[in-house]
Amino acid sequence: MTTAALSFSPRLVRVGQTAATIGLLAFLWQIADGPETARILTTAEPVWLLAGFLALTIQTVLSAMRWQLTAAQLGIKLPQMHALREYYLAQLVNQAVPGGVVGDAARAVRSRDQVGLIASGQAVVFERLAGQIAMFVTMAVAFLATLLAPGGFEWPAWLVPPILLVILAGTLTPFAGFVATQLPGRVGVIIKRQWLTLGKALTERNVLLRQIVLSLGTVFCNLAAFAFCAHAVGVALQPIIVLALVPLILFTMLVPITISGWGVREGAAAALLPLAGVSASQGFAASIAFGLVLFVAVLPGFLVLWRQADEDS
Numbered sequence: 001m002t003t004a005a006l007s008f009s010p011r012l013v014r015v016g017q018t019a020a021t022i023g024l025l026a027f028l029w030q031i032a033d034g035p036e037t038a039r040i041l042t043t044a045e046p047v048w049l050l051a052g053f054l055a056l057t058i059q060t061v062l063s064a065m066r067w068q069l070t071a072a073q074l075g076i077k078l079p080q081m082h083a084l085r086e087y088y089l090a091q092l093v094n095q096a097v098p099g100g101v102v103g104d105a106a107r108a109v110r111s112r113d114q115v116g117l118i119a120s121g122q123a124v125v126f127e128r129l130a131g132q133i134a135m136f137v138t139m140a141v142a143f144l145a146t147l148l149a150p151g152g153f154e155w156p157a158w159l160v161p162p163i164l165l166v167i168l169a170g171t172l173t174p175f176a177g178f179v180a181t182q183l184p185g186r187v188g189v190i191i192k193r194q195w196l197t198l199g200k201a202l203t204e205r206n207v208l209l210r211q212i213v214l215s216l217g218t219v220f221c222n223l224a225a226f227a228f229c230a231h232a233v234g235v236a237l238q239p240i241i242v243l244a245l246v247p248l249i250l251f252t253m254l255v256p257i258t259i260s261g262w263g264v265r266e267g268a269a270a271a272l273l274p275l276a277g278v279s280a281s282q283g284f285a286a287s288i289a290f291g292l293v294l295f296v297a298v299l300p301g302f303l304v305l306w307r308q309a310d311e312d313s
Contacts, residue, residue, distance in 0.1 A: 021259045055222075064083040075119060091103060092301025108121040138219050139251070146244050230273075
């Protein structure tokens with residue numbers, strides 16, 4: 001493949017992700033009654049949107065603290081305010097650039113001076129992984145509780161098998177990782193080294209409790225922010241519904257086919273929230289409100305850029 005083709009491929013991916021975002025939102029506008037969704041959004045209560053903003057702000061602070069803790073385990077000392085500024089900047093980039101990981105990659109590059117890019121990259125990846133594990137555990141526990149509790153939330157029969165399959169796959173992943181450490185040769189050595197480093201970063205006795213508290217804190221702030229934004233547009237979700245359904249909606253943002261999950265998240269909300277007695281238009285509006293508040297919540301990243309511009313000038 002030529003150099004021109006290699007440089008063109010990322011651009012083509014970005015164009016495709018942008019087109020997918022616009023296409024999905026346009027499709028949802030048609031099937032979820034876009035005019036009604038717009039009307040619902042105009043009734044949004046600012047107080048609840050502000051509550052969502054505050055929850056996402058606390059989430060960012062807790063996430064930066066988790067990164068600081070994880071990095072320290074790998075020999076990287078990050079001052080608290082430095083970690084917070086870098087986290088805001090990474091979130092801002094992730095919101096603006098298709099793919100949603102460019103900001104995190106830059107966070108790893110910018111913190112590489114002390115121990116190198118490999119360790120700084122591990123700190124970023126392991127920190128994000130801790131958050132995803134906490135979200136997965138929350139979703140799995142809430143799903144099983146609602147599935148087994150009599151007289152509670154009733155899941156449609158068609159949705160139960162795929163969710164159970166996801167939970168099973170997620171539960172078995174750590175065991176698969178441990179088994180992979182026993183592989184012979186260089187591959188096994190590399191995997192074992194990564195496994196031990198992951199354990200040092202997340203599960204050593206001196207950090208395990210703090211990792212759990214910080215990760216669950218970020219999860220509950222994220223879920224609360226979505227619930228607050230939903231409440232702002234007239235969608236009052238019961239706590240068990242927030243714990244069981246909203247993680248499924250937010251997990252779709254990890255699918256890297258759109259810009260920062262836009263379109264995919266709204267589609268999931270329009271499809272899943274009706275299971276809780278919400279209309280597709282209300283689910284669509286709730287997800288849009290959350291996405292807009294999320295974008296506003298990362299805007300302090302511009303202050304970081306402004307400060308850096310002043311320092312460079």
